[in-house]
Amino acid sequence: MDRTDTSYHNLQVSPTLVIDWGNTSLKAGWFVGSMLVETGRYASPDELFFALANRTSEHVLVSSTSRPADEIRTRLVGLQTDFWVLDSQTPIPIRKAYDTPNTLGADRVAAAVGAMTLFPDQDCLILDLGTCLTADLIDRDAVFQGGLISPGLHMRFRAMHEQTARLPLVDSAEEWPDLTAKNTRAAMQSGVMNGLAFELNGIIDLYRQERPDIRVILCGGDAPAFESRLKQPIFAVPELVLTGLNRILRYNVENLQADTSDVNA
Numbered sequence: 001m002d003r004t005d006t007s008y009h010n011l012q013v014s015p016t017l018v019i020d021w022g023n024t025s026l027k028a029g030w031f032v033g034s035m036l037v038e039t040g041r042y043a044s045p046d047e048l049f050f051a052l053a054n055r056t057s058e059h060v061l062v063s064s065t066s067r068p069a070d071e072i073r074t075r076l077v078g079l080q081t082d083f084w085v086l087d088s089q090t091p092i093p094i095r096k097a098y099d100t101p102n103t104l105g106a107d108r109v110a111a112a113v114g115a116m117t118l119f120p121d122q123d124c125l126i127l128d129l130g131t132c133l134t135a136d137l138i139d140r141d142a143v144f145q146g147g148l149i150s151p152g153l154h155m156r157f158r159a160m161h162e163q164t165a166r167l168p169l170v171d172s173a174e175e176w177p178d179l180t181a182k183n184t185r186a187a188m189q190s191g192v193m194n195g196l197a198f199e200l201n202g203i204i205d206l207y208r209q210e211r212p213d214i215r216v217i218l219c220g221g222d223a224p225a226f227e228s229r230l231k232q233p234i235f236a237v238p239e240l241v242l243t244g245l246n247r248i249l250r251y252n253v254e255n256l257q258a259d260t261s262d263v264n265a
Contacts, residue, residue, distance in 0.1 A: 016253075017057035018245035019048070020107065021064035021072065023131045029242035030057065034117075036239055036246070061086060061249035063106040063241070084252055086110065086245070093251045094142045105134075107241055108147070112138040114244030115217050118237065123211045126240070127200060127230075129220035131155065135203050150199065153222045156192045172225060197229040204231055 015030040015037060026048045030038040042048040060083035062072050072085050084090065086109070088102045094116055098104050107128070115124040121140050128134045129152060136147030151159065153172065161169040173189040181187035207214050218227060219240040227236050237243070 014056055014058040016246065016249055017052075017060045018242055018249055019060070019062040020110070020241050020245065021045075021062060022107070023065060027242065029239065029246065031246045034246065034250075036242060039239065039242070059083070059249055059253055061245050061252070063110055063245055065105050065107050084249065086248060090248065091252055091255055092248050094138065094144055096144045098144060098146050104144075108134055108136055109144070110241045110244035110248065111217075111219060112136060112144045112244065113247050114237070114240040114242075115215070116142050117243055117247045118235075118240075119215045119217075123214040125204065125207045125214050125216045127203070127216065127218050127220075127223075128240075129153065129218070129222040129226060133196070133199075133220075135200075137207065148203075153192065153196060153225075156196070157188065160188055160192075172222075176229070193225070197226055200226060201229075201231050 015032050018029050018031070020027040020029075026042045026045065028040045028042070028048065028051075029036055040048075040051065042051065060076070062076065062083065063086040064072055076083050076085075086106045088104065092109060092113060094109075094113055096104065096109075107130070108126075111126045111128055111134075112124075115126050115138055120142075123140050124138050126134070126136045126138070126147075128136075132152045132155065133150040134147060135150075137145040139145055157170055157172075160167050167188065168185060170185050170188050172193060173186070177186055177190040177193055179190060179194055181190040204216055207216075216230070216234050217240060218230065218234050218236045219238060223236060223238070227234060
């Protein structure tokens with residue numbers, strides 16, 4: 001477990017908890033209101049639930065791109081607290097202009113809500129560099145317009161190795177690779193890393209031509225490697241998905257308390 005802690009315990013309040021259940025790890029965030037006070041990263045569900053065994057959170061929201069909602073609910077039954085699982089039917093504070101909303105990934109939804117929370121009334125382009133690269137637009141009217149999905153950094157390395165007979169499995173270079181590489185390993189690193197940087201900058205350029213004032217927000221596990229390679233201004237927000245999940249959780253708690261049933265399509 002990787003954990004960042006702050007002294008919010010002195011506030012004498014019960015925090016809310018959001019969990020981003022990804023493809024390779026689980027990330028948790030504890031919030032007091034809109035303030036993120038603690039984060040934790042866990043290698044497995046068992047590690048996470050062991051860490052939660054003796055902790056109390058007022059409300060919990062779980063988002064997952066890798067597990068069905070029913071499985072998550074089964075695992076959460078032991079938690080003595082109110083919990084939600086983010087799915088396509090969960091009320092959210094944005095609208096979706098998406099042809100297949102039932103297939104829209106929870107992480108993309110949460111990132112869009114996070115962008116709207118941090119940059120209200122502004123067009124936002126969200127670049128999420130995780131297992132896949134996603135580039136999504138949420139407009140100034142808080143409408144998720146859609147975007148694109150592309151192979152992520154490590155997926156590109158694996159594809160070259162697995163789809164060829166002789167190319168080795170390599171990973172990112174410790175230092176940024178030269179465009180003109182002098183050996184096969186370096187050429188693969190250059191192709192993947194420079195190619196992804198060119199792709200990102202191309203996406204940014206096209207959106208800025210259409211929407212000159214658009215905010216470009218960068219998040220995801222591989223984001224730090226590319227932040228300095230992108231055309232500024234860029235807003236790096238590592239906890240964007242957690243911020244969005246917390247906003248969704250608060251929105252549902254507020255609706256529950258007001259006894260409303262607004263569901264945005």
